[in-house]
Amino acid sequence: MYHSGMKEFSQPSDRLPDRTSVSMFAFIQAGRAVEDRLEAALGPVGLSIPKFSVLSLLVKAGEPVTLSELAARMACVRSNVTQLVDRLEADGFVRRISDSTDRRSVLAELTPLGVERHVAGAAEVKRVQEEFSDSVGEFDGVLVNRLLATLV
Amino acid sequence: MYHSGMKEFSQPSDRLPDRTSVSMFAFIQAGRAVEDRLEAALGPVGLSIPKFSVLSLLVKAGEPVTLSELAARMACVRSNVTQLVDRLEADGFVRRISDSTDRRSVLAELTPLGVERHVAGAAEVKRVQEEFSDSVGEFDGVLVNRLLATLV
DNA sequence: AAAGATTGACAGCTCAATCTTG
DNA sequence: CAAGATTGAGCTGTCAATCTTT
Numbered sequence: 001m002y003h004s005g006m007k008e009f010s011q012p013s014d015r016l017p018d019r020t021s022v023s024m025f026a027f028i029q030a031g032r033a034v035e036d037r038l039e040a041a042l043g044p045v046g047l048s049i050p051k052f053s054v055l056s057l058l059v060k061a062g063e064p065v066t067l068s069e070l071a072a073r074m075a076c077v078r079s080n081v082t083q084l085v086d087r088l089e090a091d092g093f094v095r096r097i098s099d100s101t102d103r104r105s106v107l108a109e110l111t112p113l114g115v116e117r118h119v120a121g122a123a124e125v126k127r128v129q130e131e132f133s134d135s136v137g138e139f140d141g142v143l144v145n146r147l148l149a150t151l152v
Numbered sequence: 153m154y155h156s157g158m159k160e161f162s163q164p165s166d167r168l169p170d171r172t173s174v175s176m177f178a179f180i181q182a183g184r185a186v187e188d189r190l191e192a193a194l195g196p197v198g199l200s201i202p203k204f205s206v207l208s209l210l211v212k213a214g215e216p217v218t219l220s221e222l223a224a225r226m227a228c229v230r231s232n233v234t235q236l237v238d239r240l241e242a243d244g245f246v247r248r249i250s251d252s253t254d255r256r257s258v259l260a261e262l263t264p265l266g267v268e269r270h271v272a273g274a275a276e277v278k279r280v281q282e283e284f285s286d287s288v289g290e291f292d293g294v295l296v297n298r299l300l301a302t303l304v
Numbered sequence: 305a306a307a308g309a310t311t312g313a314c315a316g317c318t319c320a321a322t323c324t325t326g
Numbered sequence: 327c328a329a330g331a332t333t334g335a336g337c338t339g340t341c342a343a344t345c346t347t348t
Contacts (some may be wrong), residue, residue: 312341
């Protein structure tokens with residue numbers, strides 16, 4: 001949970017125009033609130049969102065994956081994955097193995113403990129997703145999805 | 153822009169129930185997308201969201217503010233503000249002055265350069281907010297605000 | 305003792321530079 | 327030279343420990 005503040009941008013009502021305006025700060029805040037709930041749920045399992053993401057990708061792949069590939073799939077920089085895998089290796093959730101076909105590459109492989117933690121993490125994720133769905137349930141899902149698609 | 157990945161949770165359609173479901177990952181992603189746009193707009197001005205937040209608070213206060221007060225208003229930890237003000241001071245946007253009424257306290261005071269940068273930053277924020285409003289404009293603002301309020 | 309600020313150590317991210325291998 | 331991985335430095339955040347002042 002590494003978030004900048006911004007609580008002050010509550011924007012009570014500078015004056016409302018015809019169409020009721022939506023503050024981007026409120027939107028950002030809401031996203032972080034959801035994120036925080038997820039982080040809080042994963043914490044007790046010994047995971048964070050980034051760590052769970054890596055385990056999740058490895059489970060989905062069903063085989064060891066190069067760090068470059070992980071970076072690509074996580075839409076982040078390579079050096080980020082290097083350090084993330086460092087921590088996952090220290091946790092004992094992942095192992096680094098060498099690629100026999102290309103000696104430049106390094107593969108990340110799940111350990112049994114890593115698999116076990118992914119299961120536990122996935123259960124938490126499911127729980128939080130259901131809570132989230134309950135909260136959003138009263139709104140039109142199709143509409144909300146269209147809104148989100150507009151912003152990304 | 154310090155964001156964990158999560159691109160893989162695009163959730164194409166595991167199977168749709170009666171009510172179209174909304175992925176919390178999609179929601180988090182959308183919030184980050186907006187955040188990234190804001191960061192990108194502030195960057196060229198020499199600001200980040202946290203830095204702009206501090207300048208903004210100081211402008212709003214109209215007078216020097218203690219670091220503790222800044223932390224409270226930004227809903228973050230005191231040590232965070234200590235380092236943030238370190239960087240703002242290095243930038244020349246803020247000065248640390250001592251509190252005559254309580255020698256434990258340290259006040260953050262805007263420099264002329266800081267004021268000038270806040271003006272520039274505020275213009276960018278306004279621009280991005282307008283772009284955001286345009287994107288969301290086609291949706292019911294009242295509804296969206298209710299959705300956001302539900303999640304926070 | 306409690307409050308204000310700082311420091312050190314860490315997680316998570318970025319970028320630029322480097323090193324090895326292809 | 328490209329590509330894969332790592333390293334070093336910086337930003338933003340957290341927590342725990344410390345130091346000064348109340």
